[in-house]
Amino acid sequence: MKKLDLTKQERDVVENALDHWQTSGLLETSKIEELKQTIDERAFEWKHLARYAFWIALVSLIFAVFSLFADDALIRFVERFYETPNIVFCLFFAGLAVLFYFLGFRNKKRYPEKTFSNETLMLAGSFATAACIGFLGQVLDRTTSHYTLFFLLSIIIYGVLSVKLNSKLIWVFTLVALGIWFGTETAHHSNWGFKFWGMNYPLRFTLFGLLLTTFALWGQEKIKPLKPFQSTSYVVGLLYTMIALWCLSIFGNYSDFDAWTQVRQYHILYWGILAILLSLGLALYGMKTKDHASRDIGFVFFILNLYTRFVEYLWDNINRxxxxxxxxxxxxxxxxxxxxxxxxxx
CATH class of the missing domain: 1.20.5 (Single alpha-helices involved in coiled-coils or other helix-helix interfaces)
Incomplete structure (x- = not known):
């Protein structure tokens, strides 16, 4: 008989449940021992190692790119490409993105169990796509600073790819690109000022996060191609909302740093109270409905907001x-x- 492969923590949970049923008289001792013989403890968490290894690989790749600009020999090599037309870089990254997406899609069909390696290829393709769109903006829009159309283009590209490749990771890029487009579009219509319709960036993104969360809960499930990404949109929407609201509780709806420094924190205490109440409500809702994402996000931001208020009001007023x-x-x-x-x- 094939044994059930469990981690030590999972095995402890199962054995505690079996012991409870034995004590309650629901299962006989012989049956309990027979069931315990079918459990095998996993020796090492290779799944976690694989995930962390791929993450470290991506971070190392990013550091490698930054290190490029710290090496004199490499700088001299790169300087040779300064006169290269932007269209060349655009086409290069476009080809690189197509290559990564092709490899990721092919590996996903051949080896669906290799989740982390497949997602790493998709992530590399997403970075290449972002670089391609950036250089395309340099090619087509040299004279103005209105790049919002290119962010809109990236949303379309990422959205189509996430649906075609059934990749939640690329869908996260879609939502991040959507947030960047929202920020740049509202900034463009306010002449690149910090306020749009009387709202600074934290207030704008608080409303943006609420709209995204609302869409994920009541609108996305009605769109069949986007339904598999509903939970992802929900979590990203909550993160947009809670991060922006936390920033709003610190800076208020001010767009001028000098004006903000002249204001005492208790003048914007209502934003802090709102952040605490919303995060607490989210945590309680998650605990009641067994929604782990809501519970965890709500609890983390409830503690974060409490300690932010603690530092704001006590740091300068009491002995260290x-x-x-x-x-x-x-x-x-x-x-x-x-x-x-x-x-x-x-």
Whole structure:
């Protein structure tokens, strides 16, 4: 009989459940022992190693590109290409993107179990696509700073590719490109100022995140090609909303740094209260509905907003020793609270 391959934590959970059923008299001891014999503990988390290895590979690739500009010999080599027309770079990255997408799609069909290597190829193709569109902007729009049409083009490209290749990773790029397009489009219509219709960037992106989350919950499931990416859109929408709202709670709806420095934080306390209430509501909603994404995002930003307010109102007003003692005590309280919930669940 083929054994069930579980991690140590998963095996402990299953064995605790079997022991509970044995104590409750739901299963006989002989049956419990028979079931335990079908469990095999996984020796090493190769899946996690693969994920982290691919992530490190991508980060190393990015650092390699930045290191290029720190090496004198490489700089002299690159300087030879300064006079190369932008159209050449555009075509080069376009070809590179097609190559990565082709390899990723082919490997996905041949080796669907190789999730991380396939997604890495898709990610490389997405970076190449972004570079291609950037150089295309240099080719077609040299005299103005209105690049929003090219970001709109990247949204279309990423959207089509994510549907055709069924890639959630590329769909994330689609939503990131959508956010960049939204920011540049509103900036263009405000003459590249910080305010659009009286809203600075944090307030704009708070509303943008809410609209994206609303679309993910009630609109995306009605569009058949986009339905598989509904959960991804939901998480990205929540992150847009909570990150922007956290920034709004710090800077308020100010677009001038000097004006913001003259304002006491309690004048924009209502944004902080809104951020705390929304994150707490999100965490409670996630706990009630077993929605782990809402629960985790809500809990993280609830703690983040609480400690942001803690630093804002106490850092300059109390002794540093007392400040850190209060900080340590609050973290101890959070740890005890989390431990109580964990033990209750166990």
């Amino acid at each position: 020793t007392i400040f850190f003692l209060l900080l340590a005590g609050s973290f101890w309280f959070v740890g005890r609270w989390a431990e109580r919930i964990w033990r209750k669940g166990k």
